[in-house]
Amino acid sequence: MSHHIDDIGMLAVQVKRPVIEKTDLRALTDAVRPDLVGAYKGKRYMIRTYGCQMNEHDTEVMAGLLEILGYDSTEDEELADLILFNTCAVRENAENKVFGEVGRIRPLKYRNPELLIGVCGCMPQEKAVQAKIRETYPWIDLVFGTHNLHRLPELVEQAYASQETVMEVWDKAQFMLDDLPKVRKEGVRAWVNIQYGCNKFCTYCIVPYTRGRERSRTLTSIVDEVKGLVASGFKEITVLGQNVNDYGIDLGNADFADLLRAIGRVEGIERVRFTTSNPWNFTDRVIAAIAETETVCEHIHLPVQSGSNAVLRKMNRGYTREYYLQLVKKIRAAIPNVALTTDIIVGFPTETEEDFLQTLQLIEEVSYDSAYTFIYSPRTGTPAARLEDPVPLEVKKERLNRLMELQNKISRLHNEQLIGKTLEVLIEGVSKTNPNVLSGRTRTNKIVLLDAPKEAIHQTVFTRIDAAQTWTLRGTLVTSDVETA
Numbered sequence: 001m002s003h004h005i006d007d008i009g010m011l012a013v014q015v016k017r018p019v020i021e022k023t024d025l026r027a028l029t030d031a032v033r034p035d036l037v038g039a040y041k042g043k044r045y046m047i048r049t050y051g052c053q054m055n056e057h058d059t060e061v062m063a064g065l066l067e068i069l070g071y072d073s074t075e076d077e078e079l080a081d082l083i084l085f086n087t088c089a090v091r092e093n094a095e096n097k098v099f100g101e102v103g104r105i106r107p108l109k110y111r112n113p114e115l116l117i118g119v120c121g122c123m124p125q126e127k128a129v130q131a132k133i134r135e136t137y138p139w140i141d142l143v144f145g146t147h148n149l150h151r152l153p154e155l156v157e158q159a160y161a162s163q164e165t166v167m168e169v170w171d172k173a174q175f176m177l178d179d180l181p182k183v184r185k186e187g188v189r190a191w192v193n194i195q196y197g198c199n200k201f202c203t204y205c206i207v208p209y210t211r212g213r214e215r216s217r218t219l220t221s222i223v224d225e226v227k228g229l230v231a232s233g234f235k236e237i238t239v240l241g242q243n244v245n246d247y248g249i250d251l252g253n254a255d256f257a258d259l260l261r262a263i264g265r266v267e268g269i270e271r272v273r274f275t276t277s278n279p280w281n282f283t284d285r286v287i288a289a290i291a292e293t294e295t296v297c298e299h300i301h302l303p304v305q306s307g308s309n310a311v312l313r314k315m316n317r318g319y320t321r322e323y324y325l326q327l328v329k330k331i332r333a334a335i336p337n338v339a340l341t342t343d344i345i346v347g348f349p350t351e352t353e354e355d356f357l358q359t360l361q362l363i364e365e366v367s368y369d370s371a372y373t374f375i376y377s378p379r380t381g382t383p384a385a386r387l388e389d390p391v392p393l394e395v396k397k398e399r400l401n402r403l404m405e406l407q408n409k410i411s412r413l414h415n416e417q418l419i420g421k422t423l424e425v426l427i428e429g430v431s432k433t434n435p436n437v438l439s440g441r442t443r444t445n446k447i448v449l450l451d452a453p454k455e456a457i458h459q460t461v462f463t464r465i466d467a468a469q470t471w472t473l474r475g476t477l478v479t480s481d482v483e484t485a
C-alpha cells in the first residue's frame, strides 16, 4: 500500500480550489415575451436528453417554455419541427453519441425544410464544441448553454429568421432560473432544483466548467415549489444539486439539514429523495435530519469514485478511504436498513493494480446496493487531462469488468435478502417491457414489478417480495404488514 499515515482523516486539500466569487443573481421576470406566447401553434417539438437528472429537469423547463410558445410535444422525429439535443459533457462517449445522432437526423431537414435542429445543455459550454459545430455542423440551427436556457423562446424566433447558426452561450449565470414554467410528465414524482453549479473541482470533472459556481435557491422558494407540487398531486420529491449537502453555504441562513426537515414536513408529502450528496461535508446534522424525518427515504447515493487514497488525492476529492468508511459506519448506525449506492471511476491516470484492488475491497466492505461504474474519460481543460496516463485502455476495460462482476453479485445478494418481506412500493406506472405488469419503487429506490390493477398506479401499496434479480424485484400485492426495507 502506498499511502502514508497522514492520509488518515480529512485530507489537506492538495489542489488549490479557485477563489469562489459570491454570486448574487437577479430573479428572472417574464420568461416569455408576450408577443411570442402561442406564436408557434401547430408546430411540434422533441427533446432528446442526455446526462444527469439536472439535465432531465432542464428538459422539463424547456418543454414548459416551448409549450407556452404553442408547440406540442411529439415522440416521432419525422413529425417534429424542432429537435433539441440537451447534452452532457461528462464523458467523451456521451459527446460522440450526440454528434452521431445529430448527423443521423440531418436528412430529416430535406423532407421538412422548416425543421430546426438545436444543441443545448453542457456541451455548448465548451469552447471546443462551439468551434466544432461552427466548422463541421454549420447546418445546426441553434446552440445555447446551461446559463441561458430561459432565452429559448427568443433564440427559436431568431433561428426561424436566420440562415446561419444562432449561437448564444453565456460563460456564467446571470439569473436564478427558479420560476420558469415546467412540463412534468410523470404525475407522481417531481424534481426540484435546490442548487445550481459546483465548486468542488474534482480534477477529472467538467461540471464546474459547464454549470458554473454553486448557487443555492432560497429555502422559501424551494418549499413553496414543493407545496405547489404536492397540492397538484405529486407524492415524491427529489431535490437536485451536484453537492446537495453544501446547500445554503452561500446563503448563510439555512443548511441542507434545515432544508430536508422543512420539505419533509410539507403537508401531504410522502417521500423525499436527494441527489447527489458528496462524502465531503456530509455532516452529523444531515445524518440526523435524514434519520429523524420520516418522509426522507432510506437511500443515499454517496459517490466514492475510488478506494485508494493515492487516487482520491489526485482526484481532489477532499476525503480519504478511512474518512469515507467512517462516514458509512455513522450513516448505517443512525439510519437502519439504509441503501447505499455509489459512482466509481476506474482507470484514473496512474491508477495501479494495487489502487484498483483497494477499490474492490472498499466495495466489499461497504456492500453497496448498486453502483454506476465508469472508465475515466479525459476532459479537455480539467487538471487530470494533463496527467500522464500510462495505463492501457485494455487494462481499464478489464478492471471495469471485474468491478461490475463483483458489484452485480453484491447487488443480487442485497435483493435476495428482501425475499419474503413486505415493503411499501409507490407505483409509478406500467413496466417498460410488459404493459400488463406495474412498476414501482421501494423507499430504498429498488424497482419492483408486480401484478396489480391499473388503479394502483400512483398509489403507495404494500408488496410482498417473491423473487430477486440484479436490477429488479418481483412482488405480489398485499394489503397489510409493512416492514421497512
Ligand code: SAH
Pocket: 090, 091, 204, 205, 206, 207, 241, 242, 243, 276, 277, 278, 303, 305, 343, 344, 345, 374, 375, 376, 377, 378, 379
Ligand atoms: N456531483 C456528483 C457527480 C456528477 S457527475 C458527485 O460528485 O457525486 C456523475 C459521475 O460521473 C461522477 O460521480 C463520476 O463518477 C463520473 N465522472 C465525472 N467525470 C468523469 C470523467 N471525466 N470520466 C469518467 N467518469 C466521470
Ligand code: SF4
Pocket: 198, 199, 200, 201, 202, 205, 206, 207, 208, 242, 243, 278
Ligand atoms: Fe464533478 Fe466533483 Fe463537482 Fe461532482 S463534486 S460535479 S464530481 S467536480
Ligand code: F3S
Pocket: 050, 051, 052, 053, 054, 055, 087, 088, 089, 090, 122, 206, 207, 210, 211
Ligand atoms: Fe452531464 Fe452536465 Fe449533468 S456534464 S452529468 S449533464 S451537469
